[in-house]
Amino acid sequence: MRLATFTTTAGADRPRAGVVSGERVHPFPPGLTMRDLVERGLEEVRQLAGEALTTGGHPLADVRLLAPLAPASVRDFVAFEEHVQGIRQAVTGVAGVPDAWYDGPTFYFTNPHAILGPEEPVPFPAACAARDLELEVAVVVATAGRSLSVEQARDHVFGYTIMNDWSARDLQGREMQVGLGPAKGKDFATTLGPWIVTADELEPHRDEDGFLRLWCTVSVNGAEIGRDLLSNMGWTFEALIAYASRDSRVEAGDVLGSGTVGNGGCLGELWGRRGTQDPPPLAPGDVVTLTVEGIGAISNVVAVAEPAPDLPAARLRDPALARKAASS
Structure with missing residues (x-):
């Protein structure tokens, strides 16, 4: 099944979840969100889909597709060795793959409140000049679990969607010097x-x-810049779910990104390998299209957000003197 969230082209109705068949989308009962469907499980969704397919539905050309779900959380992994080789060189200037990468599928949490759907403009920070894309596939978790084995994790897969982890590489490169994962370069x-x-x-x-x-595959303004096999991942999606749940918990509706595919899945990888920004960073108005066999394609237009208010610089003080003054 292909499960979508949509509104009519006019946009006057509330978002609906539906099942896509051919070139039409057939709505589920009003009030059912995609998160509700994920939590109900595939068997019940199949029954609901069978009922929905008896209705006339809407031509896909007459609806606006939204992000398919509001995730419970979003973890993004780096499961492609080739990507790590190139992007590490571009962001940190260090060649090679860290030994720790081979120990397990590393991830970071990104912002579940900044999810975009197909065709939405992407508001890059005004302070960013090195605008980048990332071609990924994400798995949607079906049911909650803790410290799952890889075998158990197979029963926790609901489905898959395409993911673009947009990246402000210049902001990312600076903030990661502090020793934490990306923040404003990603969120x-x-x-x-x-x-x-x-x-x-x-x-x-x-x-x-x-x-x-x-x-x-990924293209910018119709020109392909990258192509790779999803099976070049270092770990399966079930292994990603198992690792995410280790000594922790995954929930229904969690989204886990594969990380960027290799062989040009993002511009930054190519910059790292070539030592120059070739192809150039994304520019306002560029159209980025990601296509994944068996899933479909998404396109977005690059935009720039309004400048954010300035923040004060960090207050510098001698902690020992401050404690002494406070205790006297």
């Missing part, structure tokens, strides 16, 4: 869409090691 926008493809639909694409063999 302004993440695109999901165009819909969620349920897990069963992609099972025929699994290779002998359990990876999804899907071609992933």
Whole structure:
């Protein structure tokens, strides 16, 4: 099944969840969000979809597709070794892959409140000059779990969607010198869409090691800049879920990004390999399109947000003197 969230082109109605069949989307009962559907589970969703498909539905050309769901949380991994090689060189100036990368699928949390859908403009920070895209596939978690094994995690996969982890590389490179993960270099926008493809639909694409063999491509203004196989991941999606749940918890509706595919899945990787910003950073008005075999395609236009208010510089003081003064 392909499950979408949409409004009519006029945009006067409230968002609806629906099942896509051919070139039409058939709505589920009013009030049911995609998160509700995920929490109900695939079996109940199949029953609801069967009922929805008996209605006339709407032509896809007459609706506006939104981000398929409001995630409970968003974790983004770095599961492609080739991407790590290039992007580390671009952001930190250090070549190679850190030894720790091989120990487990590292991730960071990004902003679930800055989710965009297909065709929405991407508001890059006004202070950013090195605007970048990231071609990823994300898995949607079906049910809650804690410290899952990889085998158990197979039952926690609801489906998959395309993800663009937009990146302000100049902001990211500066803030990561502090020793934490990215913050303002990442949290302004993440695109999901165009819909969620349920897990069963992609099972025929699994290779002998359990990876999804899907071609992933990215283009800017119609010119392809990157192409890779999703099966070049270092870990399966089930392993990502298991690791995310280790000594912690995943919830229904969590979104876990694969990390950026290699071979040009983002501009930064190419900059790191070539030693120059070639291709150039994204510019306002550029159209970025991500396409993943078996899922679909999403496009967004690059935009620039209004300048944010200034912040004061850090207050510098001698902590020992301050404590002494406060205790006297």
